[in-house]
Amino acid sequence: MNPAPSVIIFTTLSGAGFGLLVWLGLGLPGVTGLTAFGFFAIAYLLAVGGLLASTFHLGRPERAIRAFTQWRTSWLSREGWTSVIALILMAGYGAGLVFLGTRWTALGLAGAAMSVAVVFTTSMIYAQLRTVPRWNMALTPVMFLTLSLTGGALLAGQMAAAKALLLLSGIVQIAYWKLGDRALAGSGTTLATATGLGAPRAVRAFEPPHTGTNYLLEEFVHVVGRRHALKLRAIALTLAVVLPLVLLMLGAGHLVAALAALCHLAGVAVSRWLFFAQAEHVVGFYYGKR
Amino acid sequence: MTQLPVRTDRKLGLVIDLDTCVGCHACVISCKGWNTENYGAPLSDQDAYGADPSGTFLNRVHSFEIRPDEGAAQLVHFPKSCLHCEDAPCVTVCPTGASYKRREDGIVLVNEDHCIGCGLCAWACPYGARELDRAAGVMKKCTLCIDRIYNENLLEQDRVPACVRTCPAGARHFGDLGDPDSAVSQLVAERGGIDLMPEQGTRPVNKYLPPRPRDRIGADSPALTAVAETASGFLAWLDRTLDRLPGGGLARMDAPAKEENS
Structure with missing residues (x-):
């Protein structure tokens, strides 16, 4: 799949932003006043900034409001609703903390739950697609949720939780890559089922429909980055998990925490780039590619 | 509405004969010709006369080679367009309701005035039947020439999809695949028509007729x-x-x- 920058920025930043909102909603840290304002400002910049970035990949962004209508069947529509509800709930909760110095616990918990729902619905946009076997796994939402909560814990200064979640993220990430590498073969879709022309080895794509490229090839058959997948996985894991862990072990303090969080976000961005670039769409079979 | 109808009154679709298709691409051209100036936004081209041309097509013809263990290889030309699936995954993922499947005839359509061009339906389609038009920013797909098949201003023989009308080899057939007595259903039954990627669970309406085995001249063949x-x-x-x-x-x-x- 085409690793479009807008979608990578969106899932990385919004994931961290809503992750931070989860922790804030739980009252961890239990901040009020100006400090609370700082935390909420960071969370909203990340969450809303990511959501805005996601509209850049739309062909007709001016009609984006219509995406709220089909929540009955569409995960993308559900994501729209959960994000708006989560942002409104957390805005009320945040206002109480910042301006009144009071913590409305129930509202915070509801906002936290909705923030988890946002990340889950985002992940389901990808996980629901049978056409992309590497995404069509239960581990996809698990990975999105653990990375989001980890990023949130780092930003919220929850160091003990962050350490445990970093370890968990590393395990989930590696498991996702390992299972993902087998997903296409395990999906049962081959050139033989795509064409009905006999055993897989006996059929080959002889000639594409056009000499030039097309939307399908540009969107679904991205092969450039796959060559360096192993190196990029090492880079992603080092940045997202290993370095933040080392930094947290070395010491506390705002500077170390900020460095660990930035490092983690950079690693998640690399992982997200791989998430798209490595994902094979079954339409590639028709073109003799994957 | 992106909820799929429980059942459709008819299942209009195509039957494509891989035995007969000669790979002339006339269906591709007639499809583009008709659909660029009728339903919805035109099918744009980018850099059409330049070094790197590309464009939007609703129908594309692939060519595959079958290489049996013995005997000569066989070339199969393979036209591919929207299969108007009964469990169309492209419809249910649509966040705006722009994509829908018609209850009366099962045709899958895009309301281009509501489409935000998010591309998710194209991601959900295993067949590559949907293409985002680079100029209009909306999703384009086969309409089964809905503006021909019900068009009483056309001669009766022209009230079929443009690709079917133009095919010089008679490799494309149009009809109601929900009616077991229709000519297309009979053809599918007779020739053992198949679904593409059945494991994807899309239940396509369009069927493909596999190529018949070729005659082989061997030692036991009668001499002329x-x-x-x-x-x-x-x-x-x-x-x-x-x-x-x-x-x-x-x-x-x-x-x-x-x-x-x-």
Whole structure:
């Protein structure tokens, strides 16, 4: 799949932003006043900034409001609703903390739950697609949720939780890559089922429909980055998990925490780039590619 | 509304005969020609006369090669467009309701005025049947020429999809695949029509007729024998007369050659 920058920025930043909102909603840290304002400002910049970035990949962004209508069947529509509800709930909760110095616990918990729902619905946009076997796994939402909560814990200064979640993220990430590498073969879709022309080895794509490229090839058959997948996985894991862990072990303090969080976000961005670039769409079979 | 209808009154679709298709791409051109100036936004091209041309097409013809263990390879031309699936995954993922499946005839359509061009439906389609138009920013797909098949301003024989009307080989058939007595259903039953990627669970309406096995000339094949050994009538007279002309013996080149071969 085409690793479009807008979608990578969106899932990385919004994931961290809503992750931070989860922790804030739980009252961890239990901040009020100006400090609370700082935390909420960071969370909203990340969450809303990511959501805005996601509209850049739309062909007709001016009609984006219509995406709220089909929540009955569409995960993308559900994501729209959960994000708006989560942002409104957390805005009320945040206002109480910042301006009144009071913590409305129930509202915070509801906002936290909705923030988890946002990340889950985002992940389901990808996980629901049978056409992309590497995404069509239960581990996809698990990975999105653990990375989001980890990023949130780092930003919220929850160091003990962050350490445990970093370890968990590393395990989930590696498991996702390992299972993902087998997903296409395990999906049962081959050139033989795509064409009905006999055993897989006996059929080959002889000639594409056009000499030039097309939307399908540009969107679904991205092969450039796959060559360096192993190196990029090492880079992603080092940045997202290993370095933040080392930094947290070395010491506390705002500077170390900020460095660990930035490092983690950079690693998640690399992982997200791989998430798209490595994902094979079954339409590639028709073109003799994957 | 992106909820799929429980059932459709009819299942209009195409039956594509892979045995008959000659790979001329006439269906591709007629499809683009009709659909660029009728339903919805035009099918744009980018850099059409430049070094790197590309464009939006609703129908594309692939070519595959079957390489059996023995015998000659076989080339199969493979037209591919929207299969108007009964469980169309492209419809349910649509966040805006722009994509829908019609209850009356099962045609999958895009309301281009509501489409935000998010591309998720194209991601959900295993067949590559949907293409985002680069100029209009909305999703384009086969409409089964909905503006032809019900168009009473056209002659009756023209009320079929443009690709079907134009196919010079008769490799494309249009009809109601929900009616077991329709010509297309009979054809599918007779020829063992198949679904593409059945494991994807899309239940496509369009069917593909697999290529028939080719005849093979082997040791046990009957040798070709002449159907007329001796001429009669006018030809016999001509034969004799030509023989009698000077050099007539040399003219019978087939006779000694036949002996050498046998």
